Every structure is written in C-alpha cells, then in structure tokens.
Amino acid sequence: MVVILKPKDDADKILKEIQEFLTVRGLKVSEKKTKLVKATDGFDFLGWHFKVQTNGKFRCVPSEDNYKTFRQKVKNIVNCSNYGARVKAMKLAPLVRGWRNYHRYCKMDGSRFTLWRMIHRAFKVFNKEKKLNRYTATELIKKAFPAVSYSENRHINVKCNKSPYDGNMVYWSKRNSKLYDGATSGCLKKQNHSCGHCGLKFMEDERVLLHHIDGNHDNWKPKNLMAVHHSCHQYIHMGKTEKV
Known part of the structure; x- marks a missing residue:
C-alpha cells in the first residue's frame, strides 16, 4: 500500500486513521508493504508512475x-x-x-x-x-501496432464521499457503466445498469459482456444485444453445442 502525503500532512496521524479504518473490516496495515511518500517525489503503482509536479499539476505515465x-x-x-x-x-x-x-x-x-x-x-x-x-x-x-486514442487524466473520479464499503450499489453500477462505450454503454443505460439475465446490478469489479440474443455475432442491432455479467454469460452458453 502506498500512502500519499501532502506537505502539511502528519504521516503518523494518517497511518493511524488508515489502521482504524481497516481494523473495523478485519484488516491491518503491513509495515513491510506500506510506503509513505510525498506526492511530489512520485511512486510506481500497478504499472503506472504517479507524480505531482512542482506547479501542482498531476502527471501519470507508464512505469x-x-x-x-x-x-x-x-x-x-x-x-x-x-x-x-x-x-x-x-x-x-x-x-x-x-x-x-x-x-x-x-x-x-x-x-x-x-x-x-x-x-x-x-x-x-x-x-x-x-x-x-x-x-x-x-x-x-x-x-x-493499432492506434488507440488517449486522453490524459480523463479517468472517472470517485466522488469524495463514496466508498466501495458504503453499500451504494446504484452509484457503483452507474459509475461502472461509464467505463464502457459504444454498444455496451447503450445496453447498460437501457437496462438501468442491471444484468439482462439475472437482473442484479453490476458492481465495480465485475466484468460486463455483450450477449447476442440470437447467437449471431454479426447481428449488432440494438434489439439483439444484452449486457450481462461474465458469469451469467457463461451460464447462458453452458451446454450449448453446435448442431451437425
């Protein structure tokens, strides 16, 4: 875990607050795996290098x-x-x-x-x-080497008062749908951010797949598309075999 510190932050105070937050959930901070750094010094995390420049502008590049x-x-x-x-x-x-x-x-x-x-x-x-x-x-x-468009710092921020632990499934489902575009995004809006098979909301860590209702993957008409959970998609196709 990386704890980012601002110039006026008290490291011990912040670490204590994090420890209290995790203790309630049955977790604890590992001293060996926890690193305290200043945002202006930069750090690597999940393949990215994060750094706040001296002008206050945030920068992120591949590590x-x-x-x-x-x-x-x-x-x-x-x-x-x-x-x-x-x-x-x-x-x-x-x-x-x-x-x-x-x-x-x-x-x-x-x-x-x-x-x-x-x-x-x-x-x-x-x-x-x-x-x-x-x-x-x-x-x-x-x-x-296909070209992929990029847009610096256009990731979707989490609202300051929201947390994966607050139980607000509607918010996290809607936020998750913004991570998709094209036909998938359209299906999610049409289905009110719920799985077309089981009817449950999509959580942030769940993968959303497009299902072709008639089985024809060349048929991309909106009526033939349905957004489903990855597990639901596997269940739909379970046991299906090609006819000889």
Whole structure:
C-alpha cells in the first residue's frame, strides 16, 4: 500500500486513521508493504508512475518496469524466427492494443510511448521477407501496432464521499457503466445498469459482456444485444453445442 502525503500532512496521524479504518473490516496495515511518500517525489503503482509536479499539476505515465516488460514481449515476437511477418502481426496486435488501452489515461505523447523505435525495428524485419515488399510490410505494421486514442487524466473520479464499503450499489453500477462505450454503454443505460439475465446490478469489479440474443455475432442491432455479467454469460452458453 502506498500512502500519499501532502506537505502539511502528519504521516503518523494518517497511518493511524488508515489502521482504524481497516481494523473495523478485519484488516491491518503491513509495515513491510506500506510506503509513505510525498506526492511530489512520485511512486510506481500497478504499472503506472504517479507524480505531482512542482506547479501542482498531476502527471501519470507508464512505469519504467512496465515499459521494459512490454518492450521485451514485443521484441521476443518480432525477433522470433519461428513466425512469419503475418503471424507476428497477428500476435502483436492484441498485445499492443491491450498495453495502450491500459495506459489510455496517462501522458502518452512523445516518441517513446508512440513506440516509434519498436515499429521501425518491426518494419525492417517484416520487409526482409521475400514475399513482402515495403507496401505490404507497412500494412502489416498498421495491423501489428493499432492506434488507440488517449486522453490524459480523463479517468472517472470517485466522488469524495463514496466508498466501495458504503453499500451504494446504484452509484457503483452507474459509475461502472461509464467505463464502457459504444454498444455496451447503450445496453447498460437501457437496462438501468442491471444484468439482462439475472437482473442484479453490476458492481465495480465485475466484468460486463455483450450477449447476442440470437447467437449471431454479426447481428449488432440494438434489439439483439444484452449486457450481462461474465458469469451469467457463461451460464447462458453452458451446454450449448453446435448442431451437425
């Protein structure tokens, strides 16, 4: 756990308040795993590096360890001699898209996080294949490194008086629906933020899936879509087999 301190904060007082909060819930603070830091010093958490600059502006970027791990995964695929360029592009696309989506609310401008060096290296490897030329290699690069829009600090803030422990399921369900867009967001609003199968509200830590009612995944008409819990989606499809 990381405790962020403002200049006028008393570290011992804050740590005591946190301990009292957790004790009521049967938990306690681990001294070995708890770190007290100033917001202006910066810290790493869940793959991000958080820091409040001297001008008071908040900054968040992918952490150094997270970036190095991601870069190594890309390097392993690009340099693998067992795959052709098309297979490499297919394997890179979900990896790159997932990484960029995870950091979509960070400060991602600059050549480093545009992945220019990785893209340049992958292009040189792809272009060496006999069956490819620079045009086909460029098309594969676009598939391997899909663009994902980002908007710094546009994450959805939790209201100051709300807590996952307050039992306000309606608030957390509505907040969770804002994390989705497109058809999923539309279904959640239409279903009043409830599961279309079981009727229960969606909690913040529950994954929401889109279910195609007629089983046709090419039918994206609003009437054919239903937002359901991940567990409910598995239950709906349980035991279903293809007809021969």
